[in-house]
Amino acid sequence: xxxxxxxxxxxxxxxxxxxxxxxxxxxxxxxxxxxxxxxxxxxxxxxxxxxxxxxxxxxxxxxxxxxxxxxxxxxxxxxxxxxxxxxxxxxxxxxxxxxxxxxxxxxxxxxxxxxxxxxxxxxxxxxxxxxxxxxxxxxxxxxxxxxxxxxxxxxxxxxxxxxxxxxxxxxxxxxxxxxxxxxxxxxxxxxxxxxxxxxxxxxxxxxxxxxxxxxxxxxxxxxxxxxxxxxxxxxxxxxxxxxxxxxxxxxxxxxxxxxxxxxxxxxxxxxxxxxxxxxxxxxxxxxxxxxxxxxxxxxxxxxxxxxxxxxxxxxxxxxxxxxxxxxxxxxxxxxxxxxxxxxxxxxxxxxxxxxxxxxxx
Amino acid sequence: xxxxxxxxxxxxxxxxxxxxxxxxxxxxxxxxxxxxxxxxxxxxxxxxxxxxxxxxxxxxxxxxxxxxxxxxxxxxxxxxxxxxxxxxxxxxxxxxxxxxxxxxxxxxxxxxxxxxxxxxxxxxxxxxxxxxxxxxxxxxxxxxxxxxxxxxxxxxxxxxxxxxxxxxxxxxxxxxxxxxxxxxxxxxxxxxxxxxxxxxxxxxxxxxxxxxxxxxxxxxxxxxxxxxxxxxxxxxxxxxxxxxxxxxxxxxxxxxxxxxxxxxxxxxxxxxxxxxxxxxxxxxxxxxxxxxxxxxxxxxxxxxxxxxxxxxxxxxxxxxxxxxxxxxxxxxxxxxxxxxxxxxxxxxxxxxxxxxxxxxxx
Amino acid sequence: xxxxxxxxxxxxxxxxxxxxxxxxxxxxxxxxxxxxxxxxxxxxxxxxxxxxxxxxxxxxxxxxxxxxxxxxxxxxxxxxxxxxxxxxxxxxxxxxxxxxxxxxxxxxxxxxxxxxxxxxxxxxxxxxxxxxxxxxxxxxxxxxxxxxxxxxxx
Numbered sequence: 001x002x003x004x005x006x007x008x009x010x011x012x013x014x015x016x017x018x019x020x021x022x023x024x025x026x027x028x029x030x031x032x033x034x035x036x037x038x039x040x041x042x043x044x045x046x047x048x049x050x051x052x053x054x055x056x057x058x059x060x061x062x063x064x065x066x067x068x069x070x071x072x073x074x075x076x077x078x079x080x081x082x083x084x085x086x087x088x089x090x091x092x093x094x095x096x097x098x099x100x101x102x103x104x105x106x107x108x109x110x111x112x113x114x115x116x117x118x119x120x121x122x123x124x125x126x127x128x129x130x131x132x133x134x135x136x137x138x139x140x141x142x143x144x145x146x147x148x149x150x151x152x153x154x155x156x157x158x159x160x161x162x163x164x165x166x167x168x169x170x171x172x173x174x175x176x177x178x179x180x181x182x183x184x185x186x187x188x189x190x191x192x193x194x195x196x197x198x199x200x201x202x203x204x205x206x207x208x209x210x211x212x213x214x215x216x217x218x219x220x221x222x223x224x225x226x227x228x229x230x231x232x233x234x235x236x237x238x239x240x241x242x243x244x245x246x247x248x249x250x251x252x253x254x255x256x257x258x259x260x261x262x263x264x265x266x267x268x269x270x271x272x273x274x275x276x277x278x279x280x281x282x283x284x285x286x287x288x289x290x291x292x293x294x295x296x297x298x299x300x301x302x303x304x305x306x307x308x309x310x311x312x313x314x315x316x317x318x319x320x321x322x323x324x325x326x327x328x329x330x331x332x333x334x335x336x337x338x339x340x341x342x343x344x345x346x347x348x349x350x351x352x353x354x355x356x357x358x359x360x361x
Numbered sequence: 362x363x364x365x366x367x368x369x370x371x372x373x374x375x376x377x378x379x380x381x382x383x384x385x386x387x388x389x390x391x392x393x394x395x396x397x398x399x400x401x402x403x404x405x406x407x408x409x410x411x412x413x414x415x416x417x418x419x420x421x422x423x424x425x426x427x428x429x430x431x432x433x434x435x436x437x438x439x440x441x442x443x444x445x446x447x448x449x450x451x452x453x454x455x456x457x458x459x460x461x462x463x464x465x466x467x468x469x470x471x472x473x474x475x476x477x478x479x480x481x482x483x484x485x486x487x488x489x490x491x492x493x494x495x496x497x498x499x500x501x502x503x504x505x506x507x508x509x510x511x512x513x514x515x516x517x518x519x520x521x522x523x524x525x526x527x528x529x530x531x532x533x534x535x536x537x538x539x540x541x542x543x544x545x546x547x548x549x550x551x552x553x554x555x556x557x558x559x560x561x562x563x564x565x566x567x568x569x570x571x572x573x574x575x576x577x578x579x580x581x582x583x584x585x586x587x588x589x590x591x592x593x594x595x596x597x598x599x600x601x602x603x604x605x606x607x608x609x610x611x612x613x614x615x616x617x618x619x620x621x622x623x624x625x626x627x628x629x630x631x632x633x634x635x636x637x638x639x640x641x642x643x644x645x646x647x648x649x650x651x652x653x654x655x656x657x658x659x660x661x662x663x664x665x666x667x668x669x670x671x672x673x674x675x676x677x678x679x680x681x682x683x684x685x686x687x688x689x690x691x692x693x694x695x696x697x698x699x700x701x702x703x704x705x706x707x708x709x710x711x712x713x714x715x716x717x718x719x720x721x722x723x
Numbered sequence: 724x725x726x727x728x729x730x731x732x733x734x735x736x737x738x739x740x741x742x743x744x745x746x747x748x749x750x751x752x753x754x755x756x757x758x759x760x761x762x763x764x765x766x767x768x769x770x771x772x773x774x775x776x777x778x779x780x781x782x783x784x785x786x787x788x789x790x791x792x793x794x795x796x797x798x799x800x801x802x803x804x805x806x807x808x809x810x811x812x813x814x815x816x817x818x819x820x821x822x823x824x825x826x827x828x829x830x831x832x833x834x835x836x837x838x839x840x841x842x843x844x845x846x847x848x849x850x851x852x853x854x855x856x857x858x859x860x861x862x863x864x865x866x867x868x869x870x871x872x873x874x875x876x877x
Contacts, residue, residue, distance in 0.1 A: 211832020
């Protein structure tokens with residue numbers, strides 16, 4: 001059969017979010033691939049040029065709705081860099097804890113999504129069941145389950161309610177036991193391993209050059225994590241380590257995310273111990289930003305997110321640029337797909353943790 | 362204690378026709394009809410129709426109950442309750458059937474009409490045909506032939522043909538690919554399945570399903586000496602019925618379309634129904650060949666048919682368990698497992714069976 | 724694996740200043756692990772080649788376009804996995820002819836960012852393997868992020 005281009009999408013049960021993957025197949029084998037995006041483009045960067053600085057925080061939540069706290073957090077960090085605002089200590093700890101809880105939630109969503117891709121609905125329901133616990137924690141903290149509107153330029157909106165820390169510790173204990181269940185179901189399952197091991201390896205050199213960041217980069221053996229190499233908030237005061245794997249295949253990326261979930265639990269526990277028991281959680285920022293630029297980088301669950309903001313002396317930003325990790329990982333995916341089979345596409349793309357909200361903006 | 366269906370129905374029909382309906386016609390002075398109705402050939406014909414009807418209905422009811430079992434059991438594996446319509450969810454199948462009946466049947470424009478219509482008929486027809494050869498207990502069966510084993514597996518193997526025809530006749534290159542893949546999978550798993558059945562036949566010494574069960578009642582349930590063959594048979598059966606982990610031919614996420622995509626409405630419902638009917642047949646065959654059929658304790662109190670059904674539910678429960686725990690296997694990996702791993706095991710199993718037979722242990 | 728040399732901010736600054744004394748100007752802003760500079764658009768490719776080959780800046784985080792009403796800007800954020808330094812390079816481009824060399828041959832990570840800047844602002848990146856619209860449909864004729872493009876919000 002001659003080579004032909006097949007469209008996998010934009011309506012396809014496998015693609016989480018709306019995008020099109022055009023693959024050139026020769027029989028069963030993929031010879032080239034081209035992701036086509038833009039279906040979810042909302043003109044976010046143009047919209048924020050007409051909004052006041054605090055109004056942008058809920059908009060940043062909706063950049064990637066699966067992991068919304070990290071996006072409003074990086075926006076607040078960039079705005080604080082521009083305005084020169086110093087965040088109080090307790091607010092930093094609350095932000096870091098919410099970040100890590102959001103990371104667990106986002107990774108659970110990813111775990112739930114790969115189940116049906118590979119044909120197993122059980123892991124979907126287990127991961128969603130656990131994710132509900134974390135959404136409940138966020139609901140008691142800030143009132144919303146998904147898009148929180150919680151950080152503010154200068155701190156966070158409100159302090160943790162009474163008993164939140166007790167609920168948090170209970171949830172973390174329960175969750176760690178459940179993590180063992182997932183590993184039982186997936187890691188020791190030879191069919192899962194057949195679908196994941198030795199598939200789509202990405203060399204470290206390719207990964208760094210193509211701009212891949214996050215678990216996909218650490219799965220290829222590169223020790224790079226923005227929380228570690230370029231620390232922000234209080235990450236340099238905490239005792240934790242990066243989760244890195246050397247093999248670079250799909251199984252390595254899967255393992256890195258599972259290890260990251262456990263590491264996030266450890267970070268949250270340590271924050272609870274080190275957090276100042278009381279203190280201001282918010283500082284009032286200036287209403288208008290000075291003329292200048294601000295930039296902040298952060299480790300989003302999918303990789304490195306960056307916001308570059310230009311202020312022009314008014315109360316609205318002149319330019320706000322969003323660097324989304326999945327945008328770049330998606331542009332690197334044809335390298336990973338070549339010479340593998342069409343049936344491997346859900347496995348490979350699912351492990352990269354698709355989120356189209358941040359890609360298309 | 363068992364229900365001898367043929368004798369019961371023969372007696373019933375005889376009583377009904379000769380003692381009740383015949384004399385009615387005689388009283389009405391229709392002696393010709395009375396004579397015709399009470400002839401042994403007519404009685405036999407009516408008995409056959411009634412037996413087939415009853416066995417068919419029981420078989421379909423058991424298949425539908427397997428669907429219910431799957432939904433409830435799969436739900437519990439996934440930490441949820443499963444279907445809830447009706448008491449403990451029993452009405453869900455009827456609700457699904459009613460819904461499927463109401464769907465519009467759309468035929469693709471350039472499809473080959475004859476073959477497009479014939480393919481589901483082949484698939485569901487052969488699956489339902491097999492209800493006739495499966496005995497539920499010593500007396501409850503529709504046909505007891507000396508070659509019922511060969512007949513069953515021969516009819517079982519017609520389905521790849523129907524799948525290929527269905528995929529081709531839909532005038533869609535993706536369903537054609539799906540049909541070819543499904544046929545490849547079904548044909549390649551026939552061979553380990555049949556080889557493990559050969560080992561059973563070697564030990565039991567007969568090709569009739571009833572005789573195989575009597576052999577197991579007299580000696581030992583055959584899954585104990587032929588444990589390898591039992592496992593090979595179960596795995597091959599999961600692949601034959603196209604369940605997860607071997608359901609890549611009908612998975613939407615990987616393949617662009619499966620072979621049955623262009624079928625809508627009742628045709629699609631029948632294709633789904635045939636999947637569960639074949640699941641029932643597969644579990645029933647596993648029970649009859651390896652698990653002792655209707656053999657069980659408390660022979661005087663508990664009817665044999667109930668032991669048979671209990672074992673069928675247990676074997677199907679194992680299939681459901683596999684579905685809950687395992688993801689899909691890729692097509693080339695499926696074929697690799699079938700040819701490279703199951704086939705040698707089945708051959709080893711035959712050697713073990715020959716060993717046991719010549720040593721005279723069983 | 725060759726030895727990766729790590730540089731401090733001052734070392735990087737002095738190396739760049741000695742290689743490009745007139746084309747690159749450093750800004751006064753001080754932040755930990757950051758270096759802010761602006762570069763001439765003709766020296767950009769040489770600067771980036773030097774950054775990649777000699778100074779170990781192997782990861783291009785982001786390429787942004789900015790419309791400053793009287794000129795365009797192309798802002799590069801480049802970081803080094805070994806030295807943990809992030810550079811911010813601002814390149815000014817003339818408003819009527821915004822063209823600059825593409826850094827995609829050096830860092831594959833800049834590929835889609837440059838396409839997006841072209842899509843949104845109309846900045847041409849010379850030497851880009853495939854400079855087409857990315858997020859917007861291919862038949863759009865305007866560049867939405869330019870300041871003269873109205874949103875219609877009252």
